[in-house]
Amino acid sequence: MESEYAVQFELPAYKGPLDLLLTLIQQEKVDIYDIPIARIADQFVEAIRHMGPMDMEVTTEFLVLAAQLLYIKSRDLLPKPPKNEQGQVGEEDLRQELVERLLAYRTFKQAAEVLEALETSSGRSYCREVDVEGLLADVIPEDPLKGISFDNLWKAFCQVIERAEKGEEILEVEPDEIAIDVMLADVLRRVLLHPKGLRFSLLMRIGSRMEMVVSFLALLELLQVGKVRAEQVTILSDIMIFPTKKAWEFTEEESI
Amino acid sequence: MLFRERETAALEALLFVAKEQLSPELLGEILDLDVPKIEELLNELRDRYNVEACGLKLLEINGGYTLGTKPEVARYVEILYKQPSHALSNAALEVLSIIAYKQPVTRGEVDFIRGVQSDRALATLVEKELVKDVGRKDSPGRPILYATTEQFLLHFGLRSLDDMPNLEVGLLSEEEVASTAE
């Protein structure tokens, strides 16, 4: 019972019923194309009996193959039925299929051995985990303002002032429909950009009569709520309009 | 032919810091050298690493290059990372060999060839990033198809899938595997 002992001993190594079957065939040193089914089937069943408690699903797979082997064995033992094509084909098919499965399995089992050898001989290389941020920590980031002079910044600011001076595209709207709150924002924006004062005459942009009237109304409104203040040093000098501290006190919603 | 030392140093540094493999084309672009010259420098580097006292290795994967440690010193790296060993179990190796040679394959196809369920081994392989999900098979149930990854090539020291040892294929035809597996 040499083989039985070996089976018991090597049990944990079996990777499945085909592996077990292949091992038995190899131990018996028989040709895979000419398996002595009766003997091998008995050994297979014996091996399963020694398996003990195993994962149910795995056991099932062993039992399925065991049943198949026993079936082929029984067909072998039975006297050959008369030239009944049905039966003949059935048995040959079962054997043929089993051999083919075993051959395919053996091929991949060998491939797995080749991979295992590769793993030890040329594999298991470890690469670095590259910390890009760490690498670039000492690198001075490119200046986002590269090529930008203070003059450029100043020009950008002038653009803002210029746009504010032009006002919103009011001319596209019917002049008599200038909304007071649009003009209010417009006037306030221009005053804000001139903390040192904006001349009243400059503030009153020469546009349509309606535009002048509405901006004047807006200015009065701003004076009344205290967002701007007006100064006239002498009777004949220009009236200067200044933003007050209150000028910034508009709610964020107004502009967003 | 002059051996350019500075360029070799730069090449080595680039391979050292790169997150992924670098193609000879990209290396050439950065170093301002043509591809044959880059290949020459890569050979210089490979030769330099080929002494026993060197723990590094030039790895070529799918035409790109990177640096890695030599297989001979793997166990020390494994000690450092307190990983018993990255070596795979027999079952995992079987599943992996089937996927490697038959990719893309479904789990059902692998199970059929092995005659046993392979879900646990497959999960390990996916976790180790040796195989990955590459889509679904256009058949009933639309099962997931698996294929090997670049990590697979790295783990076995293969330059590409073409580097895989030849296998006597065709013992089981595709149709048979497919028909029984579903």
Added chain:
Amino acid sequence: MLFRERETAALEALLFVAKEQLSPELLGEILDLDVPKIEELLNELRDRYNVEACGLKLLEINGGYTLGTKPEVARYVEILYKQPSHALSNAALEVLSIIAYKQPVTRGEVDFIRGVQSDRALATLVEKELVKDVGRKDSPGRPILYATTEQFLLHFGLRSLDDMPNLEVGLLSEEEVASTAE
């Protein structure tokens, strides 16, 4: 004393893969060597890297060791990881100028002055570290206040914000502003 090649290879591999510096003690533990021997191997490695064709360098930081690239090849590493830098948009420049002159200001205030939304431009400036969040305005909604950063001053060679050319000091007189506007 015999120069141990295999140990040097293992040492190099360990330094190569380690995420942090390794102390001679830990290296000794993994390689089963005493600290003086480790130091000796580290010297071997340092000498080996000391040739021009080598792009790597043994770095000692706080008594621990790691591998890095040589300063001579740093510029190639920078090329590999260089982010394509985009010039600041006109909108960003406008927002920057408003913040520079009116700081601290809220986004709403900037929007109001420009007459258009400035969120994207503002986000770019924050990301590029030209402006920063300096607190919240004591008004409804407690909006964030923005001001320019040190980097901003540095770029324009300003020691402080007081150095900023004064808007009102005749850089552009009222009349000029007005005339441009017409």
